[in-house]
Amino acid sequence: MSAQEHAGTDWSNPLRDAQDRRLPRIAGPCGLVIFGVTGDLSRKKLMPAIYDLANRGLLPPGFALVGFARRDWENQDFAQVVYDAVKEHARTPFRDEVWKQLAEGFRFVPGEFGDQAAFEKLRETIDELDRLRGTNGNHAFYLSVPPKFFPGVVRQLKESGLAEGGENTWRRVIIEKPFGHDLASAKELNKVVNDVFAPRSVFRIDHYLGKETVQNILALRFANEMYEPIWNRNYVDHVQITMAEDIGIGGRAGYYDGIGAARDVIQNHLLQLMALTAMEEPTSFDADAIFTEKVKVLSAVQLPEDLGAHTVRGQYAKGWQGGEKVIGFLDEDGIAKDSITDTYAAIKLEIDTRRWAGVPFYLRTGKRLGRRVTEIAVVFQRAPHLPFTATMTEELGQNALVIRVQPDEGVTVRFGSKVPGTSMEVRDVSMDFQYGEAFTESSPEAYERLILDVLLGDPPLFPRLEEVELGWQILDPIEEYWASHGKPAQYEAGTWGPAEADEMLDRDGRCWRRP
Numbered sequence: 001m002s003a004q005e006h007a008g009t010d011w012s013n014p015l016r017d018a019q020d021r022r023l024p025r026i027a028g029p030c031g032l033v034i035f036g037v038t039g040d041l042s043r044k045k046l047m048p049a050i051y052d053l054a055n056r057g058l059l060p061p062g063f064a065l066v067g068f069a070r071r072d073w074e075n076q077d078f079a080q081v082v083y084d085a086v087k088e089h090a091r092t093p094f095r096d097e098v099w100k101q102l103a104e105g106f107r108f109v110p111g112e113f114g115d116q117a118a119f120e121k122l123r124e125t126i127d128e129l130d131r132l133r134g135t136n137g138n139h140a141f142y143l144s145v146p147p148k149f150f151p152g153v154v155r156q157l158k159e160s161g162l163a164e165g166g167e168n169t170w171r172r173v174i175i176e177k178p179f180g181h182d183l184a185s186a187k188e189l190n191k192v193v194n195d196v197f198a199p200r201s202v203f204r205i206d207h208y209l210g211k212e213t214v215q216n217i218l219a220l221r222f223a224n225e226m227y228e229p230i231w232n233r234n235y236v237d238h239v240q241i242t243m244a245e246d247i248g249i250g251g252r253a254g255y256y257d258g259i260g261a262a263r264d265v266i267q268n269h270l271l272q273l274m275a276l277t278a279m280e281e282p283t284s285f286d287a288d289a290i291f292t293e294k295v296k297v298l299s300a301v302q303l304p305e306d307l308g309a310h311t312v313r314g315q316y317a318k319g320w321q322g323g324e325k326v327i328g329f330l331d332e333d334g335i336a337k338d339s340i341t342d343t344y345a346a347i348k349l350e351i352d353t354r355r356w357a358g359v360p361f362y363l364r365t366g367k368r369l370g371r372r373v374t375e376i377a378v379v380f381q382r383a384p385h386l387p388f389t390a391t392m393t394e395e396l397g398q399n400a401l402v403i404r405v406q407p408d409e410g411v412t413v414r415f416g417s418k419v420p421g422t423s424m425e426v427r428d429v430s431m432d433f434q435y436g437e438a439f440t441e442s443s444p445e446a447y448e449r450l451i452l453d454v455l456l457g458d459p460p461l462f463p464r465l466e467e468v469e470l471g472w473q474i475l476d477p478i479e480e481y482w483a484s485h486g487k488p489a490q491y492e493a494g495t496w497g498p499a500e501a502d503e504m505l506d507r508d509g510r511c512w513r514r515p
């Protein structure tokens, strides 16, 4: 680990920041070790992302990828698995010459996560790669493993001397969510990680931050003049942040049961979206500056006093989706018949700052909902006075600015317009910006962006410890309340969640958007 990484708090790099960010950012000599390489995430996201980065010319020519897992594989078996994953999931076209060069740097180390000898073997493999591929002692360790294995792997990295490189080399650790399952466990886990890695060498993944549309929230707000003056309690009525999925839990029962929707995505993805939507302008785009502003928002969050009236959790029952009959959550393989795990969660939060006092932020997520969509809708107050009769404005709603995170990435502004004709009638219309139409450049997949940032040591898109802890601090009282208040409400698969969620907004005189 370099002296600079040890310094802990000095996150900015003036030299690099001064460079024109439009130049391709190419990783220097380095390698990546993936623990849990046989898992879904690795196959569907990590391996394809690495190939795509190589294909775009953003990895060094001698890049090395080491897989570590409990499998009796040779290097070539591992290469075959990566090949299949790339063929199935990569976004860029397959090119033989890129593949060949990349595959020369593949190694596989079989072993259990607690096996000292396997970590010894890993160290030898890395030393060999440094010699043969010129990875120069720079290695990142990706913990794509169930959280219960995090502490063991991190300790083994320390004990086998892998956590520290030599002079002028770096070692970094990448940790997938969930980072704990409540505040206490997150703190515990953090102690273990901090004991081994300096804060600036720890990269916690929240893949939503790697999404192009999420990064655009700050560009939209702070590169323009027209939104910021009205982005506050004087004009905004409320904000709705929705992450809806049409899929069920698939083969993830082991992870999901007992975790549920709120811990799975509200604690991280949705609170991050809220922080970016609500934060003040950062003094720069440095990790430090963005972190400072996000933490202010998360620290100012207020929970409603009556959690029963302003939070809802649900569980999908059997229903129809895309013309097909689907089973309910309790009938999914591996789910306990009496499980009270939430597959839907909706909560109301307020942010106690001058800018947002009194403006509700409604966050909701669910599996097996009407369709897959993630969006942030900033809904504005009604005009204080309308010089029209009530009949003329029957079809006029509230103005809204909707950031469409996915799919159909873009931004929509909803406003009233005169309906063509001889009478005065005003109706809602939309003005649309679509990435696909406005840009010829393609967006990298979130994991591509994030893996590259780790290899470059570029931290702005990674939540820090305090953000994770604040996330749990917000969610813990809600989870506690739910745990002692019966079962989740049922909703039919393919609908927009339980009726209780509609009642929750109805109580505030509002309604959910049907995106």
Ligand code: BG6
Binding pocket: 207, 245, 264, 265, 374
């Ligand atoms: C993950 C959650 O973080 O995000 C999953 O664990 C969820 O449950 C996934 O399905 C959704 O990601 P995306 O990028 O498809 O919206």
